[in-house]
Amino acid sequence: MSERIWTAGIVVIGDEILSGRTQDKNIAQIATWLNVQGIRLSEARVVSDREEAIVEAVNAIRQRCDYCFTTGGIGPTHDDITVDAIAVALGVEVVVHPEARAVLEKYYQTRGGLTEARLRMARVPDGADLIVNRVSGAPGIRHGNIFILAGVPHITAGMLDALTGTLEGGRPVVARTIGCWVAESEVADLLRTTERDYRGDGAEAGVAIGSYPFFREGRTGANFVVRGTDPVVVDACLAALTAGLEAAGRDVTDGGI
Amino acid sequence: MSERIWTAGIVVIGDEILSGRTQDKNIAQIATWLNVQGIRLSEARVVSDREEAIVEAVNAIRQRCDYCFTTGGIGPTHDDITVDAIAVALGVEVVVHPEARAVLEKYYQTRGGLTEARLRMARVPDGADLIVNRVSGAPGIRHGNIFILAGVPHITAGMLDALTGTLEGGRPVVARTIGCWVAESEVADLLRTTERDYRGDGAEAGVAIGSYPFFREGRTGANFVVRGTDPVVVDACLAALTAGLEAAGRDVTDGGI
Structure with a gap:
């Protein structure tokens, strides 16, 4: 009897990895976590902070794997374009998620208030749900089989923790x-x-x-x-x-x- | 005046990276080395020890980048299939490179002799040149714009050292x-x-x-x-x-x- 194998792919987004400045830790971290969920990591790609590169990789992986994880590019600055690129990949609008806005308003209440730059972190591809972030302010994002996570490894870890046990998988390896x-x-x-x-x-x-x-x-x-x-x-x-x-x-x- | 930008991509080959067992160090290492050569790393992919996966990634990267580097899968065991997969990608035969054979014969002279398994490491896609390996026995392989390097980081480093200054690039970043x-x-x-x-x-x-x-x-x-x-x-x-x-x-x- 053939066993259903659940697969995932990772898209690591960030010029800092491709420049050699930063050593990626998220591939190994997510791979280890996936094993426990009974999901097999079948490929990973590291792409630059360019819309076309992100769109191509996310579309390839979301179509061939059961789950597509992305890391990086969800902060408040001009080089954080992951949400916009994934909206393009999905052909949906970018909207402000009311719950994410509320989370950020609360988080920044004692940290100088919710500026326009910070509000960028409440933007999601239309139709998305949030992934709880217990470590810092901005939440992760789930849209269908795409999971948009932070790039900073300990924040990524917190988001994986919030997802533990929620994804269907097979027998762990x-x-x-x-x-x-x-x-x-x-x-x-x-x-x-x-x-x-x-x-x-x-x-x-x-x-x-x-x-x-x-x-x-x-x-x-x-x-x-x-x-x-x-x-x-x-x-x-x-x-x-x-x-x-x-x-x-x-x-x-x-x-x- | 527009400046010619030289680009490279990396294909990291190995189930040990995708399983989370081993933390990849070669992407950062090669990226840093490329900067000095005036070549920009534009993407990296981690693929499993499966022929189709290697063929697809190598063909994508060798066609869109000036240089394609691979790491891993060039040892003597059954899970080392990089050379065979790249030969498939290129549509050429796998042949024993006489110079590689001579290198291995000399290396294993005092180490139990050149067995059939060890001779696997002299196999190259037809038309390839060798990349000197000063660290251990088996050489790296160059075929056109593809550079087939070892997976063990300090051996990879030695092969990069042998390539330093030999690749055309632009101004360093x-x-x-x-x-x-x-x-x-x-x-x-x-x-x-x-x-x-x-x-x-x-x-x-x-x-x-x-x-x-x-x-x-x-x-x-x-x-x-x-x-x-x-x-x-x-x-x-x-x-x-x-x-x-x-x-x-x-x-x-x-x-x-």
Whole structure:
């Protein structure tokens, strides 16, 4: 029986990432959160603060994935154009959301009042709902399968927290890791055949083995990660791989090195 | 006179990034290196270890950018399919590169010999040249405007080092930063009008101002980054922005806070 796989894509919006000034942390953060929701991150794109770039990426991802997340570009300044671009992508107007306006009015009551620039953060693509922001003032935005989140990682985290448990997903991906002081090239055949034995009918339903080499303390090693949605199959594959490595005379460290 | 802008895109290949297991460091690393070469990173994509995903992303980026960089998936194991996928994207065969084979033979002479799995790392899309790898054995690969680099960041760094100065670019982007203890929403108009004054005929040729808010030590602040290819225009824009902030009664910290 084939299992429904739920997928998501991320559009990271911001010249600060593409210039190398800022190291993106949201892809890893959202990916980890999605795993727990039983949703698989299938792609991520980093685009600049240009309308065409945002429109193209959001349209590609919202059409091919179950969920499309964006980060960045929802502040009060001229380079924050995410809402406008997504409205263009959807072919809807930009409107001031009354609830977002109320949230901002309250937040800025003791912080100098709601100026025109700050009111920009109450603008949403017509038809949108809000995502609660417990960390700072401006809320996130949901429109259909698009989730418009902040770019600052700890604010993004708060918005993900507000979304936890609200998105339909499948079985979470289970990942188990073992480590071994071995050059991955020495066990490449074992990895290939073991994965093939447990891959199942389709790559999505069965397990996948990832091989992540490292060089540490003057020695070569690798961690092997077995991923899949069925914990029984993941464990069986891990046991087979462990047995194969031990049969080749290698010590295996559970949990990775 | 319009200035030729050289652009690049990155395809990061690897389930380990999309699963959240590994934090990508190559986008920021390559972006920073590109700035020095006078090449602008215009987009980046993270895709999974699936042939269709790699083919689609590489074809999109190699056609719209001057340069396409890939990272990851060039090791000896079953999940390393970058070379095969790029050969499909280009419509060429995969061949063993004799020089790469010689490099690997020498490297593995004292490391257990060149096995079949290790020989996989000598495979290239037909017509490719090699990129020197001074850090570990397997070389990177160049085919036309595609640069196939390792995924492990310090090996990627070595390959970038080998490429330094070999790619045609334009004038490097100059970025200068100032910082201010101010809520960015309070100076949004100043940012917008100052950028407009110095943007020039086209967005690419003139300057852009980025606004990056932060919350630190219980206070709200922002760093403002002025970017452009003409240092004179960047400095003039920075001076105008500084004057505007000071006229509004703000202390400005050169270099950012």
